Amino acid sequence: MRLTVTRDLLAGLLFLGLGGGAALMSSSYRFGTILRMGPGFFPVTLGLMVALIGLVVTARAIVAPDGSPPVGTIRLRPVLLVSASVVVFALLVERLGLAAAVAALVVVGSLAGPGLTVRGAVAKVVVLVAIAVAIFVYGLAIPFKVWPW
Amino acid sequence: MVSDVFANLATGFSVAFSPVNLLYCLLGVTLGTAIGVLPGVGPLVTIAVLLPLTFGLPPEASLIMLAGIYYGAAYGGSTTAILVNLPGESSSVVTCIDGYQMARQGRAGAALAIAAIASFAAGCVGTVLIALFGPLLGGLALEFRSPEYFSLMLMAMVLTAALAHGSLLTSIGMAMLGVIFGLVGTDVTTGVERLTFGLSGLGDGLEFVVVAMGLFALAEIVANLDRPEGAREVFTSEVTGLMPTRRDLRTAFGPILRGTAIGSFFGILPGAGQTISSFAAYLFEKRVSRTPERFGEGAIEGVAAPEAANNAAAQTAFIPTLTLGVPGSATMALVLGALMIQGIAPGPQVIVQHPTLFWGLIASMWIGNLILVLLNLPLIGLWVRILRVPYHVLYPAILVFSSIGVYSVASSTLDVLVAAVFGVLGYLFARAGCAPAPFILGFVLGPMIEENFRRSMILSRGDPMIFLVNPISATFLLIAALAILAMIVPSFRRRKDEALQEEAA
Amino acid sequence: MVLRMTRRAALRAFGGLTAIGLALAAAGLAQPVLAQSGAPKGPVRIIVGFPPGGGADLLARLLAPELQQSFGQPVVVENRPGAQGRIGTDLVAKAEPDGQTILMATEGAIVILPHLPEPLPYDPLKDLAPVSLVVRTTPVIVANPSVEADSLKDLIADAKANPGKYFYGHSGVGGPNHLMFELLKQKTGAKIEQVPYQGTGAVIPAVLSNEVPLAIGYLPSFVPYIKAGTVKPLAVTSGERASAMPDIVTVADAGVPDFDMSSWLGMFVPAGTPAETVTAIRDAVVAALQKPEVRKSIQSGGQEIVGSTPEAFAKVVQSGSDNYRDLIKTLDLPKQ
Structure with a gap:
C-alpha cells in the first residue's frame, strides 16, 4: 500500500x-x-x-x-524563494538601507515566478525602489536609512 | 430628550460643517485611504503616520481630520483585504474570505462598493445610536467584568468553531493554535515571558500585521505561483461591472442591517468588540442564508455583513473610549491620544465639559463616513485597475509594500523575519486545507480568555461558581454549551456533513 | 522569580493618559538661534522605547521642535518599541556618542529592569550618560466609592484587621506602580492582594466597576474620575503633594514615614558624549521648558516640570537604582 x-x-x-x-x-x-x-x-x-x-x-x-483529497506535489521553489525574499529584505534594510533591501527583495522574489528576464528584473527593481522611496521616505517621512553609504 | 439630541447634533454639525473643516476631512479621508490601501500598511501604521498632521490644527479641524483619517484608514484596510487578500486589522479578516473571491471572479468593483456602502449605512446608524444612547450606554461596559468577558469570548470561539467552513476538528485545532500563538510574549498575570525563543523582540507578543502578512498575503502569493502553468490566471480578465447590480444591493440589504445591529452591540464592549462583531455577523449571515454554500465562494453578503458590523462597532466603540477612557483596540488607543492632545480628557464628564467638541466629533464621524463614500465610489475603477497589472509585477510589489509596512510598525527586522516564517506556515496550512480565519480569532481572543479566566479566579479566590452565579456570564456559557451539544448531537452532525458534501460538489 | 512589566504597563509607564493636553507646540515663527559650540553637528534622533502615544513619546514630540530650533539641526522622534523599553535603550547605549542620538527614557528601563533576573544587553549606569530629568509624575492610590475607609490610614487599619479583604489593581507585574504598592504593604504589614492588568487603561474600568476596590496608577490618568467623584483618592506616593491636586495627602502624611516614590521621564545620551554636548542639550531642554506653551502642556497633564542638571539626574538615577534593587530583593513578588 x-x-x-x-x-x-x-x-x-x-x-x-x-x-x-x-x-x-x-x-x-x-x-x-x-x-x-x-x-x-x-x-x-x-x-x-x-x-x-x-x-x-x-x-x-x-x-x-x-x-480527504491529496495534497498534490509541493513545489519548494515558490514557497522558499518568496520567504527568502522577505528574509533578505529584513537582513539588509538596516545594514544597506531601504533601496538595496527592496532591490534584493524584488530580485529574489521574482525568481519565485516564471519567465524572469534580466531586463524585466531591472525594470521592476528600478520602478519599485523608486516607488518605495518616494512613498515611505519622502511621502510619509518614515526615518529610513535609504542608501548604503 | 429627543429634542436635546437634535439640538446637540445641530451644534456638532455647525462645528463640523464649515468649508475649511470639510476640506480637512476630505484631506484626512484621501490620505487615510491612499496610505491604507498600501498592502501591509494597516490602519494602525496609517494613523500613527498621519496623526502628527492633526496636532497643529485647531481642535475642531483636528477632530474632523482625524475622523477622516480613521475611516479612510479602516476602508483602506478592507480594500487590501479584497484586492490582495491581506487584512489590515483583525476585524477585516472575514472580509478577505468572500471579498477576495469576488475580486478573483472579476467582481472587485462590486465588493469594494458594497463595503463602502455597508460602512456608510452602518456609520449612519452608529452615529444616531451614540447621539441617542451614548451617555446611557457608557455604564454598560462597567457591567462587564472578568467573568463576563471570559464567557463572552469563550462563546465567540465555540460558535466560530461550530459554524466554520470545512472540517470541524481542523477548525477547532486552528483556533487553538491561534490561541497558542496569541500567548507569545509576556504573561499579564505573572510577568513571565512565554514561547519567545529567548528573543526580547517577541516580549510584547506577535503583531497582528506580522501574522496576517504571513498567513494571508504570503501564503496566497505562493499558492498562486504554485499553480500548474495552465491554471495560473489569478484574476479573471473579464471584469464585470464596477458597481453592484440592483440584485446585489437587494441581496446585501438584509445583511447590512443585521451586521449593523450585531456590530453596534459588540462595539460597546471594549476589548475585542470589533473582531468579534465581524466574525459574528459573517457567521450569522451564513446561518440564516438559504444558500450557505455560496459563502467562501464570493458571496456578496459575506462582504456586506462584516463590513457593516465592523464599522458600526468602530462607531459605538467610541462610547466606552470616551466615557471610560478605555480604548477598544490599538487603533483606538492612538485616536484617544490624539483626542487628549486636543484637550478632550476621556471620562464621565467629557460630554458635559466639552459639548462642542464631543458633538462635533460625532458629527465629524458621520461626515467622515459620507466623504469616504463620495470619494471612494469614483475611485473604485482605479483600485480595480490594479488587478489588471500582470501578476508577475503585482506580487513583487505586494511583497515590497507589506515588508516595509510590517517593518515600520516597530522598526523591527525581527517582525519581518517572523512574517516570513508565518508565510511558510500559512502555505502549509493552505495545502492542508486549514482555513486561517479561526486561527486569527483564537490569536486575538485567546490571550484575553486566559487573562480574564485567571483574574476571575484570583478575585473569586478559586471558586469557579463565579462564572455561573453571574447572570450575563451564565447566559453566554449556556449558549456555548448548547452550541457544543448541537455539534455532538448526531442528527445535526449529519446535516452538517450533507451541507459540506453539497459544498464540495 | 521572574517579573517584568507588561507591554501596556510599559506603554503606560508614564501613564499613556498622562499625556492629557500635551500638545505639539506649533513650530511658530522660527527665530534664528545661535547654536552653542557643543550642539550636535548633524541631524538628531530622539529615541523612544515605546509606541507612539505614550507619555515618553508625547514629551519627546513636544520638545523636538524646540530642540530643532536651538540646535539648528533637524530633530526627529523615532519609536523603537519593545521589551519594556529595552530595545530603544539598547540602541542608544550602543550609538555613537556625538549627541545625535538621545534617549527619552522612563525609569523602568533604567532603574528597574537591571534588577530583574533577565539579563540586559546594556548597563544603564555605565553605557548611558544622564542629561536631564525632564518631568516627574506621582502615582496615586484610589478606591472605589463603596470602600468604607476614607483615608489611607483607615484602609490600612482595616486591611490589617481583615487580611485578604482587599485587592488592588495595577498596570503590570514588575512595573513601578506594582513595586510601589508592594513597598507600601511591606512597610505597613497590610495584606492586600495584587491583581495585574494590561496598563492603566484597563485598571481604570476595573476600579470604577468595583472589580477591584483599590487601584494604583499615575495621577493624571485618574484626575477626571477623582473630579467626577467616581473614585476617591487616598494618597499620592510622592514625598510632596501634587501641585495639580494639592488636597490629596501623601502616603507619608498618612503615617508611613519617609515614603517617597515618584516616577520620572528623562533624557540620556551614550556614555562618552563630550561634556559640552551634554551641557548644550541640557540647556536647550531647560530653555524649552521655560516656554509658556510648553509649560502649559506639561502642567495641564498633571506632571511636574523639573529640567534638572546632569549631575542631579545622575544622583536620582543612582539612588533610584539602589532603592529598586533593595526593594526587589526583599519583596515577596509572585514567583514564576
Missing part, C-alpha cells in the same frame, strides 16, 4: 508538531492548578489538545486516505 499524503495527513502532522512543540516549550513554566493557573497551564494544555487533535486527524488520514 502506498501512503498518499492527503490534506488531512498534512494537517494532522502540522497539529502534532506545532501543538507538541508548544507544550514542550511551555513545560518549564509553572503549571499550577485549574483554579490557580500558572503561566504554563494554558500553553501546555492547549498544546496537548492540539497535538491530540493532530493524532486523531493523522490516524483518520492513514486509516481512510480516501476521506
